[in-house]
Amino acid sequence: MLKMEWIFFLTTLCSVLFTFCHADTYPKAQNVSWNSVNFKTLLTWDPIPVNYSYTVEYSIVGQNRERNPHCIRTMRTECDLSNSLVDLKAKYSADVLSEPKYGETSDLVEFPHTSSDWFTPYTDTVIGxxxxxxxVSKDKKKITLYVEDPPTALFKKNEPKTIRDVFGDDLQYKVTFGKSASTGKKTKISASSEILLDGKDIDPGVSYCFNVQAYIPSRSPDKQLGESSKRQCSSSDKSFIEDFGVGAIAGFILLLILTVVIVIVTVVCCRRKTKANMGKERVPLRDV
Structure with a gap:
């Protein structure tokens, strides 16, 4: 009887140890994170799998989990969920499961997995x-900026939606601008993609430089602004001196004069040194 109990104990112990060791065969995913720009939404993680694969499951909070067909037993470390997150204002979570590769099996009932943070496309995607x-108007008194609403990774009738299509009246633009010859800056918020700057904002005939960002006021403060555009400047009809100022011109002239003086001094010194060396070579050697 005692022998049977020992056999049962050893069998159970081996089974537990086998399960424990087998579970370590598939390492958990690490650094699971959302990366989203203009609703192009990727779930990414580490490390690159060896002898196993990954499967991604996602869901709206409180609902059943789903799988993207392109992210089942994949050997990649990213999954494009752009078109899977249909409800843009819903809160999503995702799990990355470590599973056997295609064609392989496992006795595990539940595979190791790592969960992501919560993600809401409408409030969390970065606006590019x-x-x-x-x-510039003919009388040089007005400047109009025509902003092109960035396209998104979302489609409607085979055409990409713009951020204006998604955000509607919630989308505004922030313009940061200043005179090209000055470090001073002003800002203006516009609800339209056509932004007019007139006498209240600019001086006639002066060159101004601009940066534009999407602005979503309904978001949390740290996510309201999108990425800044490339800097662009308007033309000016003022003279060179008026545009850059007397001080800047004087500094430029002084620097130019100083450069010329340095070049002349360098050339004169080199010539004198060369003549001195030539003179030494012409002196005859004395008899011993």
Whole structure:
């Protein structure tokens, strides 16, 4: 009887140890994170798998989990969920499961997995930098910026939606601008993609430089602004001196004169040194 109990104990112990050791065959995913720009949403993680694969499951909070067909037993370390997160204002979570590769099996009932943070596309995706064009009025008293709403990774009738299509009236633009010859800056918020700057904002005929960012006031303060555009400047009809100022011109002239003086002194010194060396070579050697 005692022998049977020992056999049962050893069998149970081996089973537990086998399960424990087998579970370590598939390492858990690490650094699971959301990366989203203009609703192009990727779930990424580490490390690259060896002798196993990954499967991604995602869901709206409180609902059943789903799988993206392109992210089942994948050997990659990213999953594009852009078109899977249909409800843009819902809160999503995702799990990355470590599983056997295709064609392989396992006795595990539950595979090791790592969960992501919560993610809401509408409030969390980064808005990329916009492009814009500058138009100066004929009388030089007005400048209009025509901002191109950035396209997104979302589609409607085979056409990509813009951020204006997604955010509607919630989308605004923040313009940061200043005179090209000055470090001073001003800002202006516009609800339109066509931004007019007039006498209240600019001086006639002066060159101004601009940066534009999408602005979503309904978001949390740290996520309201999108990426800044490339800096662009308008033309000016003022003279060189008026545009840059007397001080800047004087500094430039002084620097130019100083450079010329240094070059002349260097050339004169080199010539004198060369003549001195030539003179030494012409002196005849004395008889011993």
């Amino acid at each position: 930098r916009p492009d814009f064009k500058i138009e």
